[in-house]
Amino acid sequence: MSLHLTDVTLTYPDGDSRLTALDGVTLDVPGGSITAVVGPSGSGKSSLLAVAATLIAPDRGTVAVDGTTTTGMTRADLAGLRRRKIGIVFQQPNLLPSLTAAEQLQVMARIDGRSPSGARARAMELLDAVGLADRAGRRPHQLSGGQRQRVNIARALMNDPTVLLVDEPTSALDHERGAAVVDLITRLTHRQATATVLVTHDRTHLTAVDRVAEMHDGRLRPLSAAR
């Protein structure tokens, strides 16, 4: 269980020229560890996450998820890889308004073609893990911001991913709830043995992670152990 980005370069069209978002980035995240990526706005953090999530193909370099290199895979294959191997925690919870908290998780099993009965039990187990078992029947508008974010995290773990990508999970939360969310992600990373990348601008929670890396102008500075 691991995530490997090797010499990844990503450019975007910018008028007549191209803007380099990622410049030869190499990142190895072993299973069961959490790596925080920090950096100022526009440094390439979101691009790194998009490439790792297979949502965008790099111009150069390779991405390997749990040993599977994504180069040359079709869109359908990439979608399948995301379903089974990658969990994404969005910056905003991005919950579907018509679904209850439990159904937000169950939909992950449905899109993977798994049985509803097993999915229900797994969803309840994960909601319990994030402290929301008693909110399983509530829709997003009936949950607080912190609760929605916890559902977002639980949903990302529903299909037992090997890689967990977390995008600015505390940006809409106050310090106390932000710390609780980072702590939850850390605990779940260790429990599920996922290779977790946590993109954040908030350095106050970094004590909880295993490694820290800093993005600057599309380059990733050498990793340093946080603990």
Next chain:
Amino acid sequence: MFVAWRDLKFAKGRFALMGAVIVLMTLLVGLLSGLTAGLGRQNVSAITSLPADAIAFAATDEGVELSYADSTVTERQWLRWARTPGVSGAEPLGITTTKAAAGGRSAGVSVFGVRPGSALVPGGGPGGGLNGGPEDAVVLSATAAHDLGLAVGDAFTLAGRRATVAAVSGDAFFSHTPVVWTGLDFWREITPPTGGADGPTATVIALNTTSAADVAAADRAAGTRTVARDDSLSAIGSYASENGSLQLMRGFLFVISALVVGAFFTVWTIQRSGDIAVLKALGASTATLLGDALGQAVVLLAGGTLIGTGTAAAVGSLVSGMDVPFLLTPATVLVPAAVMTALGALGAALSIRRITSVDPLTALGSAR
């Protein structure tokens, strides 16, 4: 359908509104279909129920359309047809519209003149219908008998001449008037002379042909122009324009329905594009999302169409017992419903295509 079902329940107001539109459009299409068929039947049922497969008209000049009102055939022509190999029946049929009166009642009727013993008369043939009756014997259609208050044995006035009801049979209509069947001689007496023709005449010849018949050669020899029975309906003056107008309205309603459904699902898909991006980012395949959205559209269409069609059938069964020419059959109720559903699904399918172009990358970041 996991998300689709929940969306249907969650966004009740929006889907109820769209469902109501589908119900109303289906109701309108259903009523218009029944009315179109009912009016059509009042126009052509006497022709479509003829035991014949082709109708021979008097030959017309090139480019001149056939017309029941203008055609006159002679005895020489129908005898010629009767002798044609592959023709098992060639019966002259005279048609005219006139007025019938009985007691204080009067009604416009179409008089169909046939030879005594002709199988063209409902319940006719040798020994039935007009066969063996007095010269003024007539067979009334049920509506003619009802409108004039007549029964078998009653006498009444037909185009100023006395006639006697020999039988009441069938309920044929021609050009929106009930049909009265008379002998060909009687018909000739009440029909304005067409001039030019010597001897007995009629309007058209009802033919029964087999594959052995060389119709084109027989037409040239007899001086006629023959078309299939159902193709001859366009020769009824009012039918083509009336039916064409109603079918055009129906066609427009189908198109409008597809466009309305398409517009609704276009807006709905645009509103959901954020959710679709999230689901794609989480790994949902485009095929799964398209199937989900199309299933939702079909459920909405099927539900709306079912209610609309049921209402149209209920209204149709109520009014068809009155004077409204409404025809309630599976063809007038179920076919429009199936077309509505199919076209609506097509409109929805074209609308939800945009799911394929939603970029899952938009789910990342704080844009949502």
